[in-house]
Every structure is written in structure tokens, then in C-alpha cells.
Amino acid sequence: MENIKPLAQLKGHGKRVGHVKFNPVAENVAASSGLDYSVRLWDIEHQGEKGAVGGFQDTIQSLDWNYNGTLVAASSRDKKLRLVDLRAKQVVGTAPSHQGGKGSRVVWLGSTGKLATTGFGRTSGRELFVWDVANLEKPELTIEIDTSSGILMPFYDESSKMLYLAGKGDGNIRYYEYEKSKMFYINEYTSTDPQRGMAAMPKRGVNVRDIELMRLFKAVNSNSIEPISFKAPRKDESFQADLYPPAPGGLAALSSEQYFSGSTADPVLVDFESIYTNGIAKLVPAEPTPVVSSETTPSSPPPSRASAPPPPLSPLASPHPESPVLSPTSAVESPHTISEPPSPTAGKSREIAEAPATANVYPPLEAVDTFLLDAKIEKVVSGYQELINQHSEALSKKIDSLTETQLALETKISELESSNTQLLSKISSYEQEIDSLKQLTDSLQTKSADLEDSFKAHDSRVSELESNLVTTIAAAAKLTSAVENFSP
Numbered sequence: 001m002e003n004i005k006p007l008a009q010l011k012g013h014g015k016r017v018g019h020v021k022f023n024p025v026a027e028n029v030a031a032s033s034g035l036d037y038s039v040r041l042w043d044i045e046h047q048g049e050k051g052a053v054g055g056f057q058d059t060i061q062s063l064d065w066n067y068n069g070t071l072v073a074a075s076s077r078d079k080k081l082r083l084v085d086l087r088a089k090q091v092v093g094t095a096p097s098h099q100g101g102k103g104s105r106v107v108w109l110g111s112t113g114k115l116a117t118t119g120f121g122r123t124s125g126r127e128l129f130v131w132d133v134a135n136l137e138k139p140e141l142t143i144e145i146d147t148s149s150g151i152l153m154p155f156y157d158e159s160s161k162m163l164y165l166a167g168k169g170d171g172n173i174r175y176y177e178y179e180k181s182k183m184f185y186i187n188e189y190t191s192t193d194p195q196r197g198m199a200a201m202p203k204r205g206v207n208v209r210d211i212e213l214m215r216l217f218k219a220v221n222s223n224s225i226e227p228i229s230f231k232a233p234r235k236d237e238s239f240q241a242d243l244y245p246p247a248p249g250g251l252a253a254l255s256s257e258q259y260f261s262g263s264t265a266d267p268v269l270v271d272f273e274s275i276y277t278n279g280i281a282k283l284v285p286a287e288p289t290p291v292v293s294s295e296t297t298p299s300s301p302p303p304s305r306a307s308a309p310p311p312p313l314s315p316l317a318s319p320h321p322e323s324p325v326l327s328p329t330s331a332v333e334s335p336h337t338i339s340e341p342p343s344p345t346a347g348k349s350r351e352i353a354e355a356p357a358t359a360n361v362y363p364p365l366e367a368v369d370t371f372l373l374d375a376k377i378e379k380v381v382s383g384y385q386e387l388i389n390q391h392s393e394a395l396s397k398k399i400d401s402l403t404e405t406q407l408a409l410e411t412k413i414s415e416l417e418s419s420n421t422q423l424l425s426k427i428s429s430y431e432q433e434i435d436s437l438k439q440l441t442d443s444l445q446t447k448s449a450d451l452e453d454s455f456k457a458h459d460s461r462v463s464e465l466e467s468n469l470v471t472t473i474a475a476a477a478k479l480t481s482a483v484e485n486f487s488p
Helices: 256-260 272-278 370-485
Strands: 017-022 029-034 039-043 048-053 060-065 072-076 080-085 090-096 105-108 114-120 126-132 141-146 152-157 162-167 173-179 182-189 197-200 212-221 224-231 269-271 282-284
Touching: 017 060, 017 370, 029 060, 029 256, 060 105, 072 105, 072 114, 105 152, 114 152, 126 152, 141 182, 152 197, 152 212, 162 212, 197 370, 269 272
Parallel strands: none
Antiparallel strands: 017 029, 029 039, 039 048, 060 072, 072 080, 080 090, 105 114, 114 126, 126 141, 152 162, 162 173, 173 182, 197 212, 212 224, 269 282
């Protein structure tokens, strides 16, 4: 990454950028949100900002374009859901959303005009709301999921009308079918490995012959990504038209000039049946419809793109031909009726490229969406970089705290070592005094023994003197008696 230099730098946000989303129909057009509480519109081709909308009271946590790239839905930490028309530079709808303090996410439900948001309620339980854009007073549907703490990351597949909810920090992926304004729970994929992040492959990249409905890519750790494939359990080997209506092909329906002049168009669609049948990718192009915005009145209609068809699609190999497929243990197919898909003849189908004899039978991710894939990769990398920065900041604070604790411990150890040295010195002094006392005791004991011997000698002498004295007294008594008895 050190040798990679940006092709261009788009400057406008006053603080760090949190999200970048490319427009689904216009070439080189993107929306971004930042910590300056604003959403901005960018013309990447001419490297300029085309509009900014503020008014957010807290961090913008999620951002998503609608089906034809005319509106942006944004969820914020200020607990509100907003619809933003970036070309008109205004918020066109606001609704009170999830009331919990944790992260919320938003995703458009294809071309239905409905939105799905995930977040937390007042009691910290995880929730799923479905909104009708025509009426944002309250959610059309409210579903309580569980009481786990991980943020729910939503992914919607319009072809199968399936909504996937992946819990960040756990290993579960719930999936639902949205049909006739109702959300039907289908099943749950479980794993013992928690997902740190999740991304979805565009519909045009799935394996049609294996009846693959969705492929998610799970970030297991810092250097491991695991593909998870969801398949319909059907035995029929024929083309499943109800599961594979035409889907966006990743090609621009409008130039940036057309988009900023006010034109609107639906995405260019890929015909899956032609891919299934002979490996040749056919497109169902969408014609741009001029729309006069509130700020721009073009002097002449924008040029038609009918004379400039999208570049060809070359059928290549699957982007992950040898990746292990992890299918949920139970059926993905719902018992609920699925409405008829749009007819492939709704627009004029056009064969784009002749497939080689060894062509694969499902559309290539590389050939269809190189530019948008790079953008998605950059977004994922940006998300992980933000996560790494957050964890790095927390880790740096933890390291600083541990360093302070270590210094305090080293100071305490030094004090203890000094006290220990003083104590050892005192112990040595006490030992010397004890030795002196022992020597003195020995000397006193010797003198005591000498004194006892002297006392014994004295006692013997006293006894001898007493005996002599008795003898002398007796002799004196005799002499006295003799003197008394003597008569001259």
C-alpha cells in the first residue's frame, strides 16, 4: 500500500470521511458522509463537489442510494432516518428511527420504494424496521430480532426478494423474504466463528446453474475472508426464471453530465437466461429520462445514450471457482408466492459479445463491474481502516495506561528494593550485636565458673578456719579452767 498513489483527491469534508457510495446508474458519481455531519455529492470525472447537505445532529452511521440513484437514505446517531436529494441539496424526508444508542444501518429494498433499517430499541434489543418512502410517519413493519449486542448489517437481493441480516460480532445470518409489504422469516445460518465484517457480491456474479441466490463474504479475522453461498434447494435443471429476473449489470446508464443536468434512468440490466442458455451476456438497456431538477434547467435536452451503448460484457470464469460453499442447512426457498419477474423483453435485448466455446455460464464480476468493484473494495478497506484506527486508538490508550502502570510498578519495586537493602543492613547490624552478646555471655559464663571455683575454695577455707577456731576455743576453755583451778 505504500507505493499506491491516488489518481485524484476530492476535498470538501471538514473532518474524517466515514462512508462513500457510488451512484448505481451514473458514471463516476458518488456520495459521501463525514464526521462533519454532512452528506456530499461528487463528480469524480471532473474532481469536484456538486452539493452538500448538513443538518445532521450526530455521526452518520449508514448511507445508501435508491434504485435509480435519485435519493440517498442516511441513518444517524441522532436517532433519525433522512432522505436526501443531493442534486437539489435538501433533505426531502425525516423520520424518528431506532431509539437505542448503538449503531443503525439502512438499505433500500430494490425498486419497491421501501427502506429497511436495523438498530436498537430503548431496551437495547435489536430491531428491524421497514419504511414506505411515501409515508415516513412510522415504520410500515417493526420486527424485534433479539437482545444481542452486535450491529445488524442488512443486504437485500431484489431478484429473490430476500433480506439478509448479518450480526457483527456473532456468527449468525438471518434471512427473510419481503413480499406484499410483509417480511417472512425463512431461516438462519449459524457459525461458531464471529464475523468482523460482511460484504455481498452483486447478483450478476452468482452461479445460475447451481441456483445460487446470494454470496456473502465474511471477514473472519484480519487476514481471512470466507465466502458463504445461499442456494435454492431445487432439483429442476432448467432456468429458474422466477429467481433470476434481469438484474443490474454494473454499467452506467447515464454519464455524469447527464446526471448533473437532471436526467434520471433505471440501471442497465443483465438478462440471466441468455447467460444460462449459451453463456452470452445480453443487456436490457434503460433509456435515460430527462428530469428538470429544482435547481437546474438545461437549455437543451441531455444527449441520448441510445447511440452510445454500454461496453460489452465478456463471459469469464467465476471469481471464486474453488471457494468452499457454505449452504444453510435448511431450505432457502419460501412457501410464499413470489411475484412474476419483469419480462426480459421489456426493453430491447442486445447481444453484447460472442462467447468462446469454453465460456462460463454465469456473468463475470471482473468484466461487468471493474470500476465499481474497486470502489466497493476501497469502501471495505476504508471501513476496516476506520475500525483499525479505532482499535489502534483504544489500544494506544491501553498501552499508555499499561506503561504508566509499569512505571508505577517499577518505582514501587525500586522503593521495595531500597527498603529491602536497609532491612538487610539492619539485620546484619543485629547479627553483629548478637555475636557480641554471645561473646559477652561466654565471658560471663567463664567468670561465673571461676567465681564458683573461688567460692568453693573460700568455703573450704572457712570450714577449715571454723574447725581451727573451735579447736582454739576448746583449748582456751581448758586453759581458762586450768587457770581458775590453779592455787598457789
